[in-house]
Amino acid sequence: MILPIVAIGDQVLKTKAKPLAADLPAEELQKLIADMYETMYYANGVGLAAPQIGKAIRLFVIDSNPMVELDEDEKKKLEAKGETPEVGVKRVFINPQMVSETGEPWGFEEGCLSIPGVRELVQRCPDIVIRYEDENRQLHEEGFSGLTARVIQHEYDHLEGILFTDKLSTFKKQLLKGKLARISKGDVKHDYRMKFPGQTGRR
Numbered sequence: 148m149i150l151p152i153v154a155i156g157d158q159v160l161k162t163k164a165k166p167l168a169a170d171l172p173a174e175e176l177q178k179l180i181a182d183m184y185e186t187m188y189y190a191n192g193v194g195l196a197a198p199q200i201g202k203a204i205r206l207f208v209i210d211s212n213p214m215v216e217l218d219e220d221e222k223k224k225l226e227a228k229g230e231t232p233e234v235g236v237k238r239v240f241i242n243p244q245m246v247s248e249t250g251e252p253w254g255f256e257e258g259c260l261s262i263p264g265v266r267e268l269v270q271r272c273p274d275i276v277i278r279y280e281d282e283n284r285q286l287h288e289e290g291f292s293g294l295t296a297r298v299i300q301h302e303y304d305h306l307e308g309i310l311f312t313d314k315l316s317t318f319k320k321q322l323l324k325g326k327l328a329r330i331s332k333g334d335v336k337h338d339y340r341m342k343f344p345g346q347t348g349r350r
Contacts, residue, residue, distance in 0.1 A: 150186045150200045151340040155262045155310065156331025158344075159198050164205045164306040166242050169284070180239055180282055183208045190339035192260045194298045196305035199261050201342065207302035210237040211295040233293045243279035245303055246288065248272040255297060257311045262330060263337040267319065269311050271300050 153159055167176075179197075183206075187195035193214050196207035212235030225232050250273040258266040275296045278288045291299055301311060312323060329335060333343040 148182045148185065149189045149340060150182055151342040152186065152190060152195075152199050152260050153201050154331055154333070154335075154341050154343045155259075155312075155327055156344040157201075157342070159201055159203050160261060160305070160310060161308045162198065162203045163308045164196075164198055164203045167204045167206055167280075177282065179206070180208060184210075186339075187260075190260050194302040195260065196302045198305050198308075205242045205306050207240050207243070207305065208238070209240070209295070209298050209302060211235040211298045212237065214294045214298065233295070236291065236295045239282040240277070240299070240302070241280040241282070241284065243277050243303060243306070245300075246276040246278055248275050248300065250274045255294070257297075257301060259301070259311055260339070262310065262312065262327065263335050263341075264330070265312070265323065265326065267312065267315055267323075269301075269314050271297050275299060277303070 179202075183195050183197070183200065186200065187193075187208060187210070191213075193211055194207060194209040197204045215233040215235045248271075252270040252272055254268045254270050256266050257269045273296060274290065274292045276288065276290045277299060278286070280286055304311070304313075312320065312327065315323070331344050333341075333346060
């Protein structure tokens, strides 16, 4: 089921998410995960965190394949230089805890399904190690790099009540203030279901 995505301005996006209960029925969890993937793909996203669908729980899904796909020429160039092309990752992260973020921070233009029409350069570390449970509640500790690490960091921030716009300079935040206020009121073009603060209906 495609769910409405909560827009910036809703308090759930600024709230630190709570751990997902260990006794949550498996069928309920699998339904939630399936709905989150369906919602993410419908909105052409590469990641979606539970707070973005109004649930302040520590759960997010990603599929970084669309971001890291290269055409054949680019792949051949990398291979000729002895470099391995990045491979995308589709994964469920339950109750994640960031273990480490390392390397020289690098900038990349990010967007967010909760803030349609806004894209800005964000600095993030290229390598991470994260501990998490998968969809079967099995525990893992795993390292990720490059664009996949960035997607994970972006979604992990949602669980901490942090939006990518919070990471911008004071000057850039000031420039965006009016636009973000309009988005929170529903004054924005979007091609997927959204829920705006203060609105009882869904658009």
